[in-house]
Every structure is written in structure tokens, then in C-alpha cells.
Amino acid sequence: MERKTIDLDQGWAHMQSGIAKLKRILEGLQEPQFSSEEYMMMYTTIYNLCTQKPPSDYSQQLYDKYYGCFDEYIRTKVLSAVRDKHDEFMLRELVQRWSNHKVFVRWLSRFFHYLDRYYVPRASVPSLNAVGLSAFRDLAYTEVRANARKAVIDLIYKEREGEQIDRSLLKNVLDIFVAIGMGEIVQYEEDFEVQMLEDTTSYYKSKATIWIESDSCPDYMIKAEDCLKRERERVSHYLHASTEQKLVETVQHELLVNRANQLLEKEHSGCRALLRDDKVDDLSRMYRLYHKIPKGLDPVANLFKQHITDEGTALVQLAEESASNQKTTSGSGSQDHVLVRKFIELHDKYMTYVNNCFMNHTLFHKALKDAFEVFCNKTVAGSSSAELLSSFCDNILKKGGSEKMSDEAIEDTLEKVVKLLAYISDKDLFAEFYRKKLGRRLLFDRSGNDDHEKCILTRLKQQCGGQFTSKMEGMVVDLTLARDNQLKFQEYLNENSYVNPGIDLTVTVLTTGFWPSYKSGDLNLPSEMVKCVEVFKGFYETMTKHRKLTWIYSLGSCNIIGKFNPKTIELIVSTYQAAALLLFNNADKLSYSEIMTQLNLNNEDLVRLLHSLSCAKYKILLKEPNTKTISPKDSFEFNSKFTDKMRRIKIPLPPVDERKKVIEDVYQDRRYAIDAAIVRIMKSRKVLGHQQLVSECVEQLGRMFKPDIKAIKKRIEDLISRDYLERDQDNPNTFKYLA
Amino acid sequence: MIFADGITLLCNDIQVDPQDIVMLVLSWHMKAGTMCEFSKKEFTEGLQSLGIDSLEKFREKIPSMRSELKDEQKFREIYNFAFGWAKEKGQKSLALDTAIGMWQLLFAEKQWPLVDHWCQFLQARHNKAISRDTWSQLLEFAKTVSSNLSDYDAEGAWPYLIDEFVDYLKENGVNQHGQINDSSLN
Numbered sequence: 001m002e003r004k005t006i007d008l009d010q011g012w013a014h015m016q017s018g019i020a021k022l023k024r025i026l027e028g029l030q031e032p033q034f035s036s037e038e039y040m041m042m043y044t045t046i047y048n049l050c051t052q053k054p055p056s057d058y059s060q061q062l063y064d065k066y067y068g069c070f071d072e073y074i075r076t077k078v079l080s081a082v083r084d085k086h087d088e089f090m091l092r093e094l095v096q097r098w099s100n101h102k103v104f105v106r107w108l109s110r111f112f113h114y115l116d117r118y119y120v121p122r123a124s125v126p127s128l129n130a131v132g133l134s135a136f137r138d139l140a141y142t143e144v145r146a147n148a149r150k151a152v153i154d155l156i157y158k159e160r161e162g163e164q165i166d167r168s169l170l171k172n173v174l175d176i177f178v179a180i181g182m183g184e185i186v187q188y189e190e191d192f193e194v195q196m197l198e199d200t201t202s203y204y205k206s207k208a209t210i211w212i213e214s215d216s217c218p219d220y221m222i223k224a225e226d227c228l229k230r231e232r233e234r235v236s237h238y239l240h241a242s243t244e245q246k247l248v249e250t251v252q253h254e255l256l257v258n259r260a261n262q263l264l265e266k267e268h269s270g271c272r273a274l275l276r277d278d279k280v281d282d283l284s285r286m287y288r289l290y291h292k293i294p295k296g297l298d299p300v301a302n303l304f305k306q307h308i309t310d311e312g313t314a315l316v317q318l319a320e321e322s323a324s325n326q327k328t329t330s331g332s333g334s335q336d337h338v339l340v341r342k343f344i345e346l347h348d349k350y351m352t353y354v355n356n357c358f359m360n361h362t363l364f365h366k367a368l369k370d371a372f373e374v375f376c377n378k379t380v381a382g383s384s385s386a387e388l389l390s391s392f393c394d395n396i397l398k399k400g401g402s403e404k405m406s407d408e409a410i411e412d413t414l415e416k417v418v419k420l421l422a423y424i425s426d427k428d429l430f431a432e433f434y435r436k437k438l439g440r441r442l443l444f445d446r447s448g449n450d451d452h453e454k455c456i457l458t459r460l461k462q463q464c465g466g467q468f469t470s471k472m473e474g475m476v477v478d479l480t481l482a483r484d485n486q487l488k489f490q491e492y493l494n495e496n497s498y499v500n501p502g503i504d505l506t507v508t509v510l511t512t513g514f515w516p517s518y519k520s521g522d523l524n525l526p527s528e529m530v531k532c533v534e535v536f537k538g539f540y541e542t543m544t545k546h547r548k549l550t551w552i553y554s555l556g557s558c559n560i561i562g563k564f565n566p567k568t569i570e571l572i573v574s575t576y577q578a579a580a581l582l583l584f585n586n587a588d589k590l591s592y593s594e595i596m597t598q599l600n601l602n603n604e605d606l607v608r609l610l611h612s613l614s615c616a617k618y619k620i621l622l623k624e625p626n627t628k629t630i631s632p633k634d635s636f637e638f639n640s641k642f643t644d645k646m647r648r649i650k651i652p653l654p655p656v657d658e659r660k661k662v663i664e665d666v667y668q669d670r671r672y673a674i675d676a677a678i679v680r681i682m683k684s685r686k687v688l689g690h691q692q693l694v695s696e697c698v699e700q701l702g703r704m705f706k707p708d709i710k711a712i713k714k715r716i717e718d719l720i721s722r723d724y725l726e727r728d729q730d731n732p733n734t735f736k737y738l739a
Numbered sequence: 740m741i742f743a744d745g746i747t748l749l750c751n752d753i754q755v756d757p758q759d760i761v762m763l764v765l766s767w768h769m770k771a772g773t774m775c776e777f778s779k780k781e782f783t784e785g786l787q788s789l790g791i792d793s794l795e796k797f798r799e800k801i802p803s804m805r806s807e808l809k810d811e812q813k814f815r816e817i818y819n820f821a822f823g824w825a826k827e828k829g830q831k832s833l834a835l836d837t838a839i840g841m842w843q844l845l846f847a848e849k850q851w852p853l854v855d856h857w858c859q860f861l862q863a864r865h866n867k868a869i870s871r872d873t874w875s876q877l878l879e880f881a882k883t884v885s886s887n888l889s890d891y892d893a894e895g896a897w898p899y900l901i902d903e904f905v906d907y908l909k910e911n912g913v914n915q916h917g918q919i920n921d922s923s924l925n
Binding site: 691710713714716719721726 | 753831832870871872873874876881894895896897898
């Protein structure tokens with residue numbers, strides 16, 4: 001059956017009643033709900049009007065009228081209702097009206113649904129839902145958004161100041177801003193967020209200004225942390241999630257970034273004061289706050305570094321002062337040990353900070369390292385830190401050192417010492433001092449514990465490489481071999497009794513390359529000892545014919561029986577001392593010069609030697625005149641009346657101060673090392689500019705020492721004159737390798 | 740071989756003072772190995788290359804040889820040649836006194852305001868022989884660095900001695916005109 005064509009006005013009249021009913025419902029007036037028939041009728045009216053044949057296909061007009069409904073309603077009812085009110089009331093009205101509007105759209109679009117199915121896609125126009133939303137946006141939202149924004153921001157301000165506000169109201173309002181964007185967040189950002197952030201900026205700017213003056217650093221930080229927490233909560237309660245990042249950054253910027261210097265450098269409560277007073281919690285908070293800000297930790301790390309540097313430098317100064325106050329006592333050694341201990345303590349203390357407060361962050365590891373590198377390389381009372389460190393080790397490792405520690409404590413301390421070594425630039429100097437002292441310990445059987453010796457060598461090897469410890473390891477091995485050798489020597493003597501020198505002889509054979517260079521004096525040996533040497537030579541030749549033995553009498557020791565009148569006493573002396581004493585078997589009295597001629601020693605050694613026998617604790621020889629120092633005019637006599645309650649005494653011969661020689665040797669080695677590095681670099685690069693050559697040199701040598709730029713220049717010039725390198729003709733700043 | 744006496748006679752003939760710098764130029768042309776000596780080969784080949792076959796021509800050539808010193812490139816060659824020529828045979832470095840004498844001579848031709856300070860500095864602080872590298876680099880220094888040292892690059896590849904010289908000048912307050920105020924010299 002042919003459907004009867006409905007006129008637009010006719011059809012629209014049908015719709016009107018339904019729409020009017022809908023409006024009444026929205027207004028909250030008493031009104032029964034739509035029945036299914038009513039709904040059907042609305043829907044069908046639209047359907048019919050759209051499916052009629054043209055020119056009665058009224059789709060487009062209906063589409064426009066659809067919009068018109070919203071237009072009319074909003075203009076007449078909604079806007080005025082909202083404009084009528086202010087502040088919070090206005091917001092509530094707005095929320096209500098928006099909620100109504102959504103209902104309106106929902107129902108109306110159901111009625112007009114048929115348009116969505118065919119007209120909308122065909123005409124490529126926005127959907128009914130979109131039209132509904134944009135109606136609210138264009139007619140209501142744009143009119144009230146500014147006021148709404150202001151009202152919201154005012155409420156936020158109140159909440160910041162501590163008042164309770166209706167959070168769900170704000171959430172609902174802001175949901176409008178978001179929804180209005182119809183899938184894009186831009187509307188919310190432009191209409192609300194920008195202004196809110198600006199407002200936040202000025203709010204916290206003024207807070208910061210007040211707090212920074214009145215609050216201590218820890219208090220300020222607590223406030224800042226609290227503010228950030230609250231702002232985050234604010235986001236979760238009513239702001240859009242995308243605001244969080246920007247909001248947090250804004251607050252951080254005003255409270256932390258802009259005020260960083262003032263805050264951190266506060267005199268009595270800033271970073272340095274906190275470090276001084278060990279305020280672990282506050283420092284952890286500082287880390288937490290500045291951690292997320294790009295480059296935020298830089299000033300904190302800097303202050304950390306400065307603080308450590310100052311403390312370390314103060315320690316050095318203290319040691320310097322007490323050293324100059326104690327010039328007369330021989331306790332200068334113990335002062336050094338105190339300093340090293342303090343360095344270790346300092347390191348442990350601040351490493352704890354790095355690990356705990358500063359969460360192991362590399363920036364703080366570096367700060368600690370840089371700080372230590374500054375003061376660990378200062379000289380104290382003429383000794384470099386390399387030397388201090390090596391004598392500290394010596395003290396721990398030798399028997400009867402001034403520190404009595406458990407094995408565990410020793411290992412622990414040695415580990416820490418090796419860590420300190422990393423900060424010292426003159427590592428080669430340390431190695432040489434260490435080697436010298438190791439030599440003394442090994443040769444005079446002064447080493448406390450083999451395991452500890454090996455332990456520290458292992459650690460040094462791990463930290464500085466095999467080359468660093470190869471000689472030292474060789475020295476330790478030599479001692480083991482020497483013991484085996486001695487057994488073989490005993491066997492040899494047993495088998496060849498006719499060569500027995502009649503004296504118990506122990507010889508330690510050292511491999512030259514491993515050990516420090518010792519001077520081999522031309523001491524005139526007493527005849528008894530000469531025989532010993534010959535016998536051993538004979539034995540050694542049976543072992544190997546390819547090695548040359550050089551005897552170092554300055555390192556030997558001797559047990560000598562002294563037949564004094566009161567009683568016989570065994571004397572444990574050095575070979576030099578023994579040689580001197582044996583002279584008195586053949587003469588009662590000898591002058592200084594006679595002794596010198598007979599022993600063939602130099603003045604320095606002889607003075608030391610005679611002093612130890614005649615002016616020290618045990619006077620084995622009597623000196624004429626009986627002064628406290630040795631002069632070349634003195635003469636000496638055997639003290640037959642000497643006695644002591646002990647049956648065996650040790651007469652020490654104080655060692656020569658090797659410091660100068662060690663430093664000279666190291667500096668000499670450095671010259672060779674620089675030469676080698678330059679040649680190596682130039683050989684591989686062939687042509688290189690001066691600056692680059694110098695910086696590569698410094699890098700390569702850095703593992704062992706910090707080369708002086710002037711020294712490198714001098715070596716370059718030397719290599720030029722030795723025809724290893726030449727300057728480039730056209731560019732004198734560049735060097736060429738000469739094969 | 741022509742030695743000192745022979746050279747004196749030669750100088751007489753060509754009417755030139757033996758201390759005259761043109762003798763250096765002549766030696767350079769002859770590629771002479773050592774000062775105050777000419778081997779036969781050096782002498783004859785040198786004269787040949789100069790196109791000299793009579794005393795007359797020799798005397799005429801003198802002014803042009805002198806003017807060669809004005810040429811930058813030639814001056815540098817002659818300057819560098821002078822090092823090898825003036826040093827002792829078999830030595831690597833040039834004795835300080837000889838070096839100073841040569842510098843006085845050479846820098847009379849090519850003005851360098853700091854030459855006297857340089858010589859004073861060496862006598863006060865260095866007192867050792869001069870290496871070839873230092874010799875040749877000194878010319879570069881004189882040519883390229885202004886006498887108030889404002890453009891001196893301390894990070895550059897200048898020889899150690901020249902760095903020391905600059906420090907010395909700065910210590911003693913060299914002014915705009917390269918005049919120095921060294922109390923130790925008064």
C-alpha cells in the first residue's frame with residue numbers, strides 16, 4: 001500500500017510534542033517516562049519523513065531542525081540558568097545542565113536515529129551525537145568557560161591554602177572541558193590547563209619567595225615534597241591525567257630549580273651543613289627531590305664534592321701541622337699512619353652516603369672520586385701520599401708493626417688501601433716504595449704473614465694490572481726458591497765436608513730484575529767470611545754456569561758471639577757491623593781512619609755503623625772522646641766490660657733514607673716511559689699534531705702517573721734530536737715519525 | 740783545503756771583512772761543511788754555480804749575494820744552514836757562545852727586537868748548547884710572534900726553551916715595544 005506523503009510541517013508538529021515532553025523531563029518537572037509507543041512514534045515519524053521520495057525527502061531539513069532543538073533550548077533555558085549564578089553555584093548549575101544535555105542528546109538522537117544511518121554518511125556530515133555536543137560547545141560552553149575556569153582555579157587555590165573543597169564537583173566540571181574536545185585533549189588544555197599552570201606557577205613562585213627566606217633547607221624540602229604529593233593527588237582526584245607531568249614540572253621548577261642555589265647553599269642548613277651534621281634523612285630527601293629534574297643533581301653533587309674535598313684537605317693540613325710540631329720526635333711515622341687511617345675512614349663514611357642517600361648514582365661516585373683525587377695527591381711534611389700509603393702497608397704487614405689487628409681487619413684494611421691507591425696519580429712512585437719496603441720485609445724476615453702479602457698483591461694486580469705487580473710477585477717467589485736452594489746448599493756441604501767454612505751460612509739468591517737496585521759495596525770481608533763466599537760460589541756453579549752472582553753485604557746479617565768479661569752474649573748484627581767488630585779480634589784500639597781503610601767503606605756508611613755500635617743503646621765499642629756523634633778523629637776500643645741482662649741482643653743498624661733515591665729512580669723511569677709512549681704513538685700514527693700527541697701520551701701513561709706537560713715537551717725535543725721524529729716542514733705544530 | 744789564513748787572503752782580495760755576513764752567504768752557496776774551512780770541491784763547485792771565474796766577477800757578485808738576505812725564503816735557508824756550518828764537527832748541538840754570535844749577526848740583517856733579550860736569557864738561565872730544533876724554531880718565533888707576545892700560543896709545539904723565554908719575558912715585564920725591565924740585569 002502506498003504510504004501517504006507527510007508534509008514537513010505536519011511531521012514536525014508530531015515531533016514537537018515529544019520534544020516538549022523531553023524538555024519537561026529535563027527541567028525536572030513531573031512527567032511520566034516515554035512509553036514504547038511514544039518512542040516508536042517519534043522514531044517512525046522521522047523514518048517516514050526521510051524515506052519519502054523527493055522532493056519530500058526531508059533529511060537535510062530534519063538534520064537542521066535537530067540542531068535547532070538544542071539551539072533553542074540552550075539559548076532560552078540553559079545559558080541564563082548558568083549565567084545567573086556565580087562561583088561554586090555556577091559550577092554546580094553548569095554540571096547539572098551538562099548532565100541534562102547529555103540526556104537530551106541521547107534521547108533526541110534516538111528519535112532522529114535514522115538520519116545517522118543514511119543521511120549522515122551520505123552527506124558526510126557530523127553524527128547526531130557530535131552535533132549535539134558541538135551545540136553545547138558552541139552555544140553554552142564558549143560563553144561560560146572563562147568564568148568556569150576562573151571558578152575552578154579559585155577553588156584550587158582555596159584547596160592549596162588548606163580549605164576543604166568539593167572535589168567531585170571539580171571533577172565533573174573538568175570532565176566537561178575534556179568531553180567538549182570530542183576525543184582531542186586540546187580544548188581542555190587551551191581552555192583550562194594553560195591558565196591553571198600559569199596560576200600554579202605564580203602561586204608557587206610567591207610561596208618559594210617566602211619559604212626560602214624563612215625556612216631551613218630541610219623544612220623547605222619537606223614542604224616541597226608535600227606540595228608535590230598534594231599536586232599529584234589533585235590530579236588523581238579531579239584533574240586530567242595528562243596534566244600530571246606538566247603540573248609536577250611546574251611545581252618543581254618554581255620550588256626546586258629556581259631556588260636550587262639559595263636552598264642548597266644555605267649557610268646553616270644547606271647541603272654542606274647536612275653533610276656535616278650527618279642528616280641522612282634530609283639528604284635522602286634532597287636526592288629524591290632533585291633526582292627527577294634534568295641536571296638537578298649537578299649542584300648537589302658539586303656541593304658533595306666540595307665538602308669532601310674540604311674535609312680531606314683539612315686532614316692533610318692537620319697532619320702537616322702536627323708533623324712540624326713533632327719534628328724532634330721520631331714518631332713522624334705514626335702521624336702518617338694516622339692520616340691514612342683517617343683517609344680510609346673518610347672514604348668509608350662518604351661512600352656510605354653515596355650508596356644510601358644518593359642511591360649509588362654515578363654522579364656521586366664521580367664526585368667522591370674527584371674529591372679524593374684532589375687531596376690524596378697533596379704532600380705532607382715532605383712525603384708524598386704514595387710514600388705514606390706504602391709505609392702504612394709496611395706497618396701492617398711487618399712483624400711488630402704498631403697496629404695489632406685481627407686477620408680479618410688486616411685484609412679489610414688492605415683492601416681499602418688499595419682502593420685509595422686508585423685516587424693517587426703517582427702510582428709508579430707507590431710501586432717503587434712498596435717494592436723497597438717489601439724487599440726489607442722479605443729479606444729480614446720481617447713479614448708478619450705470607451697470606452697477607454699475597455692477598456694485597458692480588459688486589460693490586462686486580463686494580464692496576466699484572467705489570468704493576470709482576471716484579472713484586474717475582475720477589476716473593478724468589479724467597480720460596482731461596483729456601484729450596486738453601487736445603488740443596490746444606491746437602492752440598494754435607495757431601496763435601498772439606499769445603500765446609502766452619503760457619504753456618506745462609507745465602508738468599510735474588511733475581512736481579514725483580515728486586516730494587518741495591519748498592520753492592522766493596523766491603524773488605526773478614527777472612528772467615530771470605531771463605532764462606534768462596535764455598536757458596538763453588539756450590540752455585542754446580543747448579544748453573546750461566547749466572548753471575550753479585551754479593552750485597554749491606555743486606556746481610558750475622559750472629560756473633562761476644563766474649564765479654566761479665567758474660568758471653570750473642571750479638572745479632574748486620575754484616576757490616578760484624579766486619580767492624582771482628583777487626584777488634586786483632587787490635588785493641590783502632591782509629592776511625594784505620595777502620596775505614598780496613599773495611600773500605602765510605603764515610604756515610606761508616607759513621608752510621610760506628611754510631612750504632614758506640615753511641616746507641618748498646619755500647620759494644622768505647623769511643624774516645626765520649627761524645628754523641630762520630631767524628632773522623634775518634635778512636636774506638638772493644639768494651640770488654642759490656643753486659644746486659646739478656647743473653648742475646650739485637651743491635652739494629654738504622655737504614656739509609658732511601659726516599660731521594662726512590663724518587664730519582666722513578667723520575668728516570670718516567671722519562672723512559674714517556675719516550676716509549678711517544679715513539680709508540682708516533683709509530684702507529686705516522687703524522688700527528690702536537691696537542692694530540694701530548695693528550696694521547698697523558699692518556700696512555702695515566703695508569704701509572706700524571707706526566708708533566710713540560711716533561712713531555714722535553715722528551716719530544718730529545719727524540720727530535722735523536723732523529724726519531726721531525727717537525728713537518730709546512731706546519732711546525734705537527735710531527736712526523738722517522739722510521 | 741782552504742783554512743783560516745787562506746780565507747783571510749781571500750777576503751782581502753775581494754775587499755770584504757771576514758766577519759761580514761756575506762761570507763756566510765758565500766759559504767751557503769758553496770755548501771761548506773764547517774765555518775772557516777773550504778774544501779777544494781766546495782770552493783770550485785761553489786764558484787762555478789755562482790758563475791764566478793775571475794776576481795773581478797767575484798767582487799761584482801758581492802752586492803747581489805748581500806741582497807739575497809732580503810729574500811724571505813733564502814734567508815730562512817741561509818739561517819738554517821748556518822747551524823750546521825757553525826757547529827763543531829761531530830757535535831749535535833751548537834755551543835752557546837757561537838750561537839749567540841751567529842744570532843747577533845743574522846738578526847742584524849733581519850730586525851728582531853727581542854734578540855738581545857733572547858741572548859741575555861740564554862746566558863742567565865740556560866748556559867748550555869743549542870739544539871737544531873730550537874735554532875730553527877727560533878726563526879719561526881721571531882717571524883710569527885709579535886714582540887709583546889700577545890699572540891703566543893703556550894699550548895703550541897714551541898720548543899721548551901722558547902716557552903721558558905716567554906715566561907722569562909713575562910716575569911720581567913716586557914712591554915709593547917719589547918723593552919724589558921729586568922732588575923737582575925742592572
